[in-house]
Amino acid sequence: MGVSGIQVSGLVKRFGETTALAGVTFEAARGEVLGLLGPNGAGKTTTVNVLSTLLRPDAGSATVDGHDVVTEPAEVRRSIALTGQFAALDEALTGVENLALFGRLRGLSGSAARARADELLERFDLVEAADGRVSSYSGGMRRRLDLAASLVDDVPILFLDEPTTGLDPRSRATLWDMVRDLQAEGRTIILTTQYLEEADQLADRIVLIDNGKVVVEGTPSDLKRSAGGQSCVVQPVDPGRLDEVAKLLDDRGPLSVEHDLGTVTIPDTEAADLSAILQRLGQAGIEVADLSLRRPTLDDVFLDLTGDST
Amino acid sequence: MTASGTLLGDGRVLGGRAMLRSARNPATILGAVLFPILFFVLFNLVMRRIMEARGFDYAQLLPPTIVVQAMFFTAMSSAYYVADDRRSGIIARFRSLPIHRSAPLIGRSLGDLSRATVSAVVITALGIATGMRFERGWVWALAYLGLALLFALAVSLGMGLIGYAAPTPEAAASIASTPYLPLIMLSSGFAPVEDFPDWLEPIVRYQPVSVTIDALRATAGTGDLGDTVPLALAWCVGLIIVFAALGSRALERAA
Ligand SMILES: Nc1ncnc2c1ncn2[C@@H]1O[C@H](COP(=O)(O)OP(=O)(O)O)[C@@H](O)[C@H]1O
Ligand SMILES: [Mg+2]
Numbered sequence: 272m273g274v275s276g277i278q279v280s281g282l283v284k285r286f287g288e289t290t291a292l293a294g295v296t297f298e299a300a301r302g303e304v305l306g307l308l309g310p311n312g313a314g315k316t317t318t319v320n321v322l323s324t325l326l327r328p329d330a331g332s333a334t335v336d337g338h339d340v341v342t343e344p345a346e347v348r349r350s351i352a353l354t355g356q357f358a359a360l361d362e363a364l365t366g367v368e369n370l371a372l373f374g375r376l377r378g379l380s381g382s383a384a385r386a387r388a389d390e391l392l393e394r395f396d397l398v399e400a401a402d403g404r405v406s407s408y409s410g411g412m413r414r415r416l417d418l419a420a421s422l423v424d425d426v427p428i429l430f431l432d433e434p435t436t437g438l439d440p441r442s443r444a445t446l447w448d449m450v451r452d453l454q455a456e457g458r459t460i461i462l463t464t465q466y467l468e469e470a471d472q473l474a475d476r477i478v479l480i481d482n483g484k485v486v487v488e489g490t491p492s493d494l495k496r497s498a499g500g501q502s503c504v505v506q507p508v509d510p511g512r513l514d515e516v517a518k519l520l521d522d523r524g525p526l527s528v529e530h531d532l533g534t535v536t537i538p539d540t541e542a543a544d545l546s547a548i549l550q551r552l553g554q555a556g557i558e559v560a561d562l563s564l565r566r567p568t569l570d571d572v573f574l575d576l577t578g579d580s581t
Numbered sequence: 582m583t584a585s586g587t588l589l590g591d592g593r594v595l596g597g598r599a600m601l602r603s604a605r606n607p608a609t610i611l612g613a614v615l616f617p618i619l620f621f622v623l624f625n626l627v628m629r630r631i632m633e634a635r636g637f638d639y640a641q642l643l644p645p646t647i648v649v650q651a652m653f654f655t656a657m658s659s660a661y662y663v664a665d666d667r668r669s670g671i672i673a674r675f676r677s678l679p680i681h682r683s684a685p686l687i688g689r690s691l692g693d694l695s696r697a698t699v700s701a702v703v704i705t706a707l708g709i710a711t712g713m714r715f716e717r718g719w720v721w722a723l724a725y726l727g728l729a730l731l732f733a734l735a736v737s738l739g740m741g742l743i744g745y746a747a748p749t750p751e752a753a754a755s756i757a758s759t760p761y762l763p764l765i766m767l768s769s770g771f772a773p774v775e776d777f778p779d780w781l782e783p784i785v786r787y788q789p790v791s792v793t794i795d796a797l798r799a800t801a802g803t804g805d806l807g808d809t810v811p812l813a814l815a816w817c818v819g820l821i822i823v824f825a826a827l828g829s830r831a832l833e834r835a836a
Contacts, residue, residue, distance in 0.1 A: 323677045345679060353677040359670035363602040375594040376678050378586060404605075420674075 276301040276459050277322065277428070281331035284317050284483075291317040293483035294331065299461060299476075301427075304454050306474030307463040310577055314483040315463035316356055319430045322461065323353040336428055336459075352421035356432040356463075358413040359420075362406040366397055366416050369405060370423060377424040384423070391419040395449070411442030418449060429453060431462045435469060447472055467573050481577045494572045503540035503548065506533055506561040519555055520548065540564065588687060591680040595688020600695045602662070609658040613700040617651035621707055628771070637773075638803065644708030645725075645797035646770035648701050649790060652733035653761035655696040659689065659737045660757035663744025672835050686828050689741065690734060697733035701726055716802025725800040728810070731817040732793045738824035745831035764790045789816040 277299040284292040292314045299305040307315050320326040322335055324344040333340045336350035360369050367388050374384025392401045395415040400408060405416065414434060421429060431450065435443040450473050454460060464470050470477045471491045478488040487494065507516050510533035517528050517535050523544075527536045537548070542564060552559055603609045624643055632639045666672040675685050705713075705726070715722040740757050747753035765771070767781065769791040777785045785791055796813035799806045 320673075325673055325676055348677060348679040351677065353674060355670045355673060357670050359674040361598060361602065361671060362669065363605045364598070368601070372594065372598050373678070376586070376591060376675070376680050378679070 275337050276303065277305075277333070277335050277461065279318070279322070279331075279333045282318065282321060282328050282333060283330035284314075284321060284326060284328050291483055292321070292328070292331075295480065295483065295485055296331075297478045297485060297488060299459055301459050302454075302457050303475045304450070304460045304462060304473055306470035306477040307461060307480060308465070308467065308470045308474075308477050308573070309463075309480040310465060313480045315480065316432055317483075318480070319353070319355075319432045319461065319463060323351055323430055324348060325353075350426055351428045351430060352424070352426045353430045354417050354421045354432065354434060356436070358417040360405045360413065360417060363404060365402050365404055366392060366408070366412075367401045369416060370420055373420045374423040379423070387423055391422060395419045396445075409442075411438055411445070414438060414442065414446060415449070418446070422453075426458075428459045429461070431460060433463055433465065436465065443469075467568070467570050479573065479576060486576045487572070495567050497572060499567055500539045501541075501564050501566045503537040503545065504561070504563050504565055505535045505537065505548070505552070505559060507552075508558040508560045512557055515555070516552065516557060519551055519557075523548075534561075536565075586680045586684065588681040588684055591684035592687030592691065595675075595684055596691025596695075599662070599688050599692020603658070603692055603696050606658075609655070609696060612654040612658060613651065613696045614703055616654050617647050617700060617704050618707065620650060621647045621704060624771070625711065640708070640712030641714070641801060641803045642798065644705060644713050645794050645801065646765070646768075647708075648704050648729050648797065649732060649770065649794050650761065650765055651700040651704050652697055652729060652736055653765070655700050656693060656733060656736040656740045657754065657757040657761075658696070659693050660740040660743040660747065660753040661750050662689065662692075663741045664747050664750040664753035665744075667745070667835055668750055672832070676832070676835070682833070683829055685832060686738075686741075686825065690737060693737035694730055694734060697730055697737075698726075701729045701733070714802065715800075717800065721800045721802075724810075725797055728793065728796055728800065728813060728817070731814070731821070732789075735789075735817045735820035735824065738821060738828055741828050742824060742831060745828070745835060764788065768794060770794045787812075789813075789820065792816050 279295060279297050282292045282295040283290070295314065295318055297305070307318060309315050317326065321328050322333055322340060324340050324347050327341060335347045338346040338350065340347050361372070364372065370388035370391055371384045374387050375381065379387060392398050395418065397412060397415060397419070400412055405413065408416065418431070418434065434450070435446050438446065447469070450460065450462065462473060474491065476488065476490055477494060479486045479494070487497070489497070505516060507513060513528055513530060513533060513535060517526050520526060520535065520537060524538045529536070545562065545564070549559065549562065621643070624647070629639045632642070672685065715725065743757050744753045747756055767777070767785050768788060769785065774782055774786045774791065792809065793813045793816065795804055796809040798804050799809045
């Protein structure tokens, strides 16, 4: 089998003093949705720009659909479509004119480009807006048209750079559905995002990057597992008795006491342990306001590994 | 199947886009047609009698100057459009497509030339209405238009470079609006070269705006063709080559 999908090896990219990519390595198999997750400034856009031949790396290499991004950029461009971080459309043109323009540039004839544009407008729920200028579009409509513009030709590989940043929840959900459809059609998709939930929802695998380096990679469930098992959060009615609670339970592992929340968190707890915990607290006369099991979220992984406080 | 599209095919598609965009932007029509008409009318009112009293044939002298000025006005939009394409990110998207590398440059130039053509034709018609004559016949009248467009292309490509360097489209537009004033004031356009101080005279005489205005006047019948046209062609073609090369490089780097 030939090389396909995407292979990235040791990519380095500097902008003057800033090292945007400090040796990024990952792979995306054909047909896979790879979530490139990271906080602002992590190097997501730079990675996508190198893979879509807009930037030359300072070191390292990458192949996209079997073609080297540095030595065979023209072949790479045939296989990819890029939906950038900001909708890249001509504001003065209408929706249908924008799509027809990109169709022509991808080598379709005038009538074929027009027909394809109509099809895409239908699919992306933009038929009514088709003849309005893009400058009058809402953020969600722009994003949909932007995505449609990447589909005028049937390319196997899509780059979606923060496709839902700045969208309201409803437009975001619509866009998620569209990405799922594209995945079902068998395309390889690199999707960058700052939102863990988004990566969790859409990606087969996640590559977490921070400061230009891959911090961890794996499936969403792998990553959650790496953040440890579920924990139990106890909140006594009287916050003054927090230390007493901690003392009573300290044989259960390293507890964390959050005075400002008025809670004690017990690691690695199963549902079966809960009654024993309640019983012990009851015997000591401590009234419990809230007792809950908490599953680790991708946020825990993210915050753990990026040291980001947001 | 080739990996990239053709320069002319892709350039034409992008040229169509540039023309549509110009046609829908009232400001560029203002710059391309209304301002030059205003200048033409005002200079006729203020200067015509003064210059005719000095023995100049103002009906022949003024239109080439206004045409060159109009070429500057039409080219200024190019700086804005380039910077706007950078801001919207569409220039990066074009670069990610399997099109010829220089097609965006060709497309933009076609748009610029279409505005320039409209403008040059309107000003020339106005000139004819106020007494200008193409004394060497229609072939040289076409040469007049061709040279005006060649000059327009040189200036547009130069303005495009401002669009690549400026931080915002607004900054690009205001930077682009400055070079024309000294270039056209310190030229043979509004005053005879002999009227300038001695030390300035050679610069005024041989800078590209003067040379182009002199050559346009010569194609319409005033002045010697051999003294002016080759020099103007050399300036315009030279500037086009340099600016196009720099523009292609800037395009390669625009992300
Ligand atoms: N053209 C550029 N010039 C200078 N620095 C840049 C440029 N592009 C990106 N950077 C820097 O590189 C780092 C990574 O940026 P980027 O890839 O855009 O991050 P992300 O998309 O993850 O937010 C940031 O520190 C950013 O400031
Ligand atoms: Mg980014």
